[in-house]
Amino acid sequence: METLEFRFNSKPVPRVADPALCGVVGSGNLEILVKPGIEPEACRVRIKTSARGFGETWRAVLDSFASSHPAGGTVIAINDMGATPAVVTLRLAQALAEYQGGAL
């Protein structure tokens, strides 16, 4: 297992609901928990992953997400069981949509 931590600049999320959880820690999947943070223009991410040595891939995927979606003002915790970048991006979008009060 590997623990990774990142901080990205990102536009503030427009509306804040309760903490939101998306996904399941199953093979090829991950869970993402979005909570309010203290920096409105930044998103902090902490990842625990079963797959070692993918730090740069995570950074690239998350950076691309944070620059194209508003995610500022959040702290995101991820438990990962080997999800692909496509699954990570999809779950992030779902988790942030739910965090903004969107439907499940």
Place this chain on the structure above:
Amino acid sequence: MIASLAARHSWFEATARARVAGLLDPGSFSEILPPAESSPSPHLALLDLPGAFDDGVVVCYGQLEKKPIFAIAQEGQFMGGSVGEIHGAKIVGMLRRAVKEKPAAVLFLIDSGGVRLHEANAGLIAISEIMRAVLDVRAAGVPVIALVGGSCGAFGGMGIVAKLCSAILISEEGRLALSGPEVIETVAGVEEFDSKDRALVWRVTGGKHRYLMGDCAMLVDDDIAAFRSGAAEFLAGWSEPAPSVAHLRAGQQALENRLAAYASYRDGLQVWAALGIAEPESVPLLDRDALVALKEGLPT
């Protein structure tokens, strides 16, 4: 038929959270110890494995057709729904809470292979605590209904827990047993139980077989709405009996009769024929409604 199939939301495929959300009255779900307030199992971290915030089980209260209920939902996709220390303690806490608060029912969405081997002793003891707590809830007059239809079924200690509940609602996809077919095959050989023979596995452990044998009270479609209406219908017609010798004597007699009649059988097909089903080989092909009609027409 096609339209209703399209509208179905598979219980088997859904996550524990999606099952609970679809089971309870809309907007009534309220989780106790939600993911943002809990932390993953330290025992898994010690073994270098990522945990889940909820440790694979959702405990919550809400309403079912406006009646207050508690729900416990295991997540089969996380470590096979297995019971570790935190997972088990959340369930035990919720059951003890039910003894105190007496909701109209506890719905136990079981999807588990049993003990989490990575926390083996904690898991086994937790299951023992769950067994006692389920019986305490029932003794307090609150029914505990097991809903079984997930990918992990109800196996190991959780198979025992399921049978300690007031009743089991199962789907055709659901499985209920003690030892997994893989375990039996590993220990006793492939000629004893070929775990890769999926049709055989379902004839021995599957929902239709358990329903035909009377081990499960209801067979429902693999559909969250069907589990919801099945649970509501069951509860409307059920009042929890006080624990009594007479009740267990009757159970004892039924189990002894069944053992005497079927002890030598090794395949569901043999049992179904003995139950009076004219074409047992047709059972796996029947849809839910046809199978329920078949069972209701059997001699008792």
Place this chain on the structure above:
Amino acid sequence: MSLNDILDSLFPAGHAVAVNNKVISGEATTAQGTVAVLGTTDAAAIDHAMALALSAYILDTIEQHPGRPLVYLVDTSGQALSRSQELLCLNGSLAHLAQCVDLARRQGHASLSLVTANAVSGGFLSFGLMADRAYALADAQVRVMDLRAMARVTKIAHERLIELAADSPIFAPGAESYVRMGAIEAIWPAPSASLLEAALAAGGLAAPASDQRQYSGLLRGGRQLAAGIAKTVQNAARGA
């Protein structure tokens, strides 16, 4: 140690116990009066017939001897592993047995179990762990699975498991782990009439809804999370 030696040591004042198909049933004399003695021997793999023999004897005791204490002797290698057993829902018969142990408690029968040799998973769950209190003899094997099989299933190196087991009662096999986890009350150096009588005389037996194992596990340092989490869930304030 043979079953007879164990019975002689536990019940020097006399016992009349039969063994059929590895199932023990009978009665014995103690300072507290007559007790029912039942359980399994020879590392029995519990099947339908054994579970139903035990449950029938419990129901007989409840009906014929109200309040008589129940002493369960546990020697089980787990559940029977066979297709025909599963076909008839073995978990159902084990649940029925567990329910009978539980009913006896509710009807005021004190109970204790003593692991004499082996206590493994499903067999242990169905009666040994359902008693008010469990004890174990010093050389008893108590476990879910041995570490070699656990390594195979979890895909964690056997050496690593041995290393971790050294200080983790969470998964290290052995009666000592179960004491620290709160599920076994004490380990007896040998079967002993005085230890048995003290255990039978101990207060707090036969009270329903009084499962104290999480708390014991916390006090003994083996299970540090369960008690707190169960309590939090039990008492958490309702949200909006």
